[in-house]
Amino acid sequence: MKKSLLAIIVVIYGLYSCTEQKKNETEVNTTSEEIVNSEEVIQNSNEESFLGEAFNTEDLTSLNNLVNHMNESDSLNATVEITVTEVCQAKGCWMTAKLPNGESMRITFKDYGFFMPKDLAGKTVRMHGVAKREETDVATLKHFAEDAGKSEEEIAQITEAKLDYKFVASGVNLMQ
Known part of the structure; x- marks a missing residue:
């Protein structure tokens, strides 16, 4: 009886140890992936100052044209240059910009995939994505x-x- 109980305890301990080791390995792998993703963003930031997807920063749509197109159609793919007026202070998950017609445009980020620095207000950025109203x-x-x-x-x-101007950015170029 004691030998059977001892054998059961040893088996349970062995299974628990293996499970705990696999759990720790999973946590290490997740952390490594997060570090790799962070390094990719930092690397992109250092090389070209992009957050999200890189894009051609030369093909710009003027804000006046953007507003006109947004008033006429459902959505428009565009690359624009804006001055940021406000950034989400919780985690940088949205920002706003003033439009030439005096209204604001709210900018969010594709698939909640990246965030802006919280101190970006007043700075100029270029962004690519989909504009809509x-x-x-x-x-x-x-x-x-x-x-x-x-x-x-x-x-x-x-x-x-409220009927709002919105922009879902797939990439943002932080300009120096």
């Missing part, structure tokens, strides 16, 4: 206001959906 619901507008650090009073004043 669509309605943003009240809940989302309030969420954006929270991310921007707006006061509770300002957030409470948001009561209606």
